[in-house]
Amino acid sequence: MRDGIFGAAKARAMDLLVRYGEALGAEWLVETNNVAGAFNASTPSVRALAARGFDAVYSELNLDSDEVVEVPRMAVNTCQLITGIDNAKWRTQGIPDDLAEQQKRGEAFFGRRGIAMHATCTPYQVGNVPVKGEHCAWMESSAVVYCNAVLGARTNTEGKESTGAAALTGRIPDWGLHRDANRRGTHLVEVGVQVDDMMNWGLLGYWLGEIVQDEIPVLTGALANPSLIKLKHFGAAAASSGGVEMYHLPGTTPEARSVEEALGGRAASETLRYSEAERRRAYANLNCARERKIDFVMLGCPHNSIDQVWLVASLLEGRRVAAGTALWVHTPRALRDTAERNGYVHMIEDAGGVVMSDTCPAISRHLPKGVRTVATDSAKQAHYLPAITGVEAWFGSVRDCIEAAISGTWNGSLETERSDG
Numbered sequence: 001m002r003d004g005i006f007g008a009a010k011a012r013a014m015d016l017l018v019r020y021g022e023a024l025g026a027e028w029l030v031e032t033n034n035v036a037g038a039f040n041a042s043t044p045s046v047r048a049l050a051a052r053g054f055d056a057v058y059s060e061l062n063l064d065s066d067e068v069v070e071v072p073r074m075a076v077n078t079c080q081l082i083t084g085i086d087n088a089k090w091r092t093q094g095i096p097d098d099l100a101e102q103q104k105r106g107e108a109f110f111g112r113r114g115i116a117m118h119a120t121c122t123p124y125q126v127g128n129v130p131v132k133g134e135h136c137a138w139m140e141s142s143a144v145v146y147c148n149a150v151l152g153a154r155t156n157t158e159g160k161e162s163t164g165a166a167a168l169t170g171r172i173p174d175w176g177l178h179r180d181a182n183r184r185g186t187h188l189v190e191v192g193v194q195v196d197d198m199m200n201w202g203l204l205g206y207w208l209g210e211i212v213q214d215e216i217p218v219l220t221g222a223l224a225n226p227s228l229i230k231l232k233h234f235g236a237a238a239a240s241s242g243g244v245e246m247y248h249l250p251g252t253t254p255e256a257r258s259v260e261e262a263l264g265g266r267a268a269s270e271t272l273r274y275s276e277a278e279r280r281r282a283y284a285n286l287n288c289a290r291e292r293k294i295d296f297v298m299l300g301c302p303h304n305s306i307d308q309v310w311l312v313a314s315l316l317e318g319r320r321v322a323a324g325t326a327l328w329v330h331t332p333r334a335l336r337d338t339a340e341r342n343g344y345v346h347m348i349e350d351a352g353g354v355v356m357s358d359t360c361p362a363i364s365r366h367l368p369k370g371v372r373t374v375a376t377d378s379a380k381q382a383h384y385l386p387a388i389t390g391v392e393a394w395f396g397s398v399r400d401c402i403e404a405a406i407s408g409t410w411n412g413s414l415e416t417e418r419s420d421g
């Protein structure tokens with residue numbers, strides 16, 4: 001492949017993978033049939049490149065190639081992760097028309113070449129669900145940890161270039177989490193305070209990531225009702241305060257029928273305890289804002305499930321978002337369509353909220369104009385938005401955030417009613 005028997009694009013891709021694998025110390029490439037990457041062109045910095053055509057975009061950004069090669073159809077199942085632009089609501093985001101057009105032209109080009117335009121950080125919510133043990137090449141930290149821990153499929157946190165090369169070759173270096181030995185637990189975590197709702201799963205993840213960084217925790221104790229919604233929040237939080245790419249919940253996640261299996265027969269290098277003091281510290285660390293007047297409420301990080309969209313809609317029913325406060329609810333495009341058919345989008349819009357897809361404020365770096373203080377139900381978004389955009393952030397339950405949207409004021413608390421599912 002590297003010698004060009006299958007064409008110039010695959011030769012560039014294989015050359016990149018061999019160099020990448022050598023840098024990592026990998027001895028082999030493994031076969032993959034599942035790639036989730038970032039291919040489209042939605043940032044201002046790509047304008048000049050996109051003007052030369054999307055072969056040039058892919059060559060430079062996804063293959064690290066100065067030579068422009070013609071991009072063939074992807075060799076394996078490949079999807080587009082979240083983008084910077086909502087294809088329908090870009091003006092609400094404050095995105096110039098020409099950039100939105102550029103993204104659409106890019107999608108048409110890459111879509112015809114086999115990249116499924118899921119445009120979400122949660123491809124596993126819209127049909128991309130690899131099976132246990134399947135080798136994948138995924139970007140996006142919240143998706144990677146879900147893929148490894150919850151689905152039992154195997155991926156490292158890849159980049160634009162390695163996913164671009166994997167999509168054309170169906171190969172990725174065999175190292176890190178592709179190998180059994182690197183998937184065993186390292187830290188034992190005893191949870192001594194009830195973790196049952198979405199907010200508390202998020203707090204636990206945020207505390208945990210900061211402590212274990214990129215190690216592999218095995219959690220036991222008072223963990224109740226794990227679900228897609230809660231585990232996507234938990235993993236996203238742990239992957240933002242730290243670099244958690246894998247964890248085990250014995251009895252729940254697929255590579256941990258027991259604590260012993262999760263640890264791979266070894267002793268944990270450290271035992272940690274999560275109790276009320278740790279829970280309070282995580283909440284305090286996420287709530288550093290001073291201003292209680294809320295300009296913007298952001299929900300849906302990682303992108304909301306249909307149940308979460310319903311929860312938001314039901315909490316808004318018959319009410320109105322405060323003047324001077326914006327409410328954006330983010331969900332994958334495919335689920336937005338479902339929410340539209342179910343009447344949920346109408347309920348949210350009726351109350352003055354906006355349902356967005358394809359993007360999020362942390363990725364797009366576009367918030368409503370003049371925002372200084374944000375409220376969110378996402379530990380990840382509360383972590384990144386102040387650092388990326390300079391706003392202050394409050395973190396709390398969905399209920400707290402909706403109340404903030406209605407009143408324009410933050411009154412959330414750690415003791416909020418536990419009814420977020």
Ligand code: F3S
Pocket residue numbers: 082121142236300301302303330359360361362363380381384
């Ligand atoms: Fe997804 Fe954006 Fe959050 S990419 S995980 S909604 S920061």
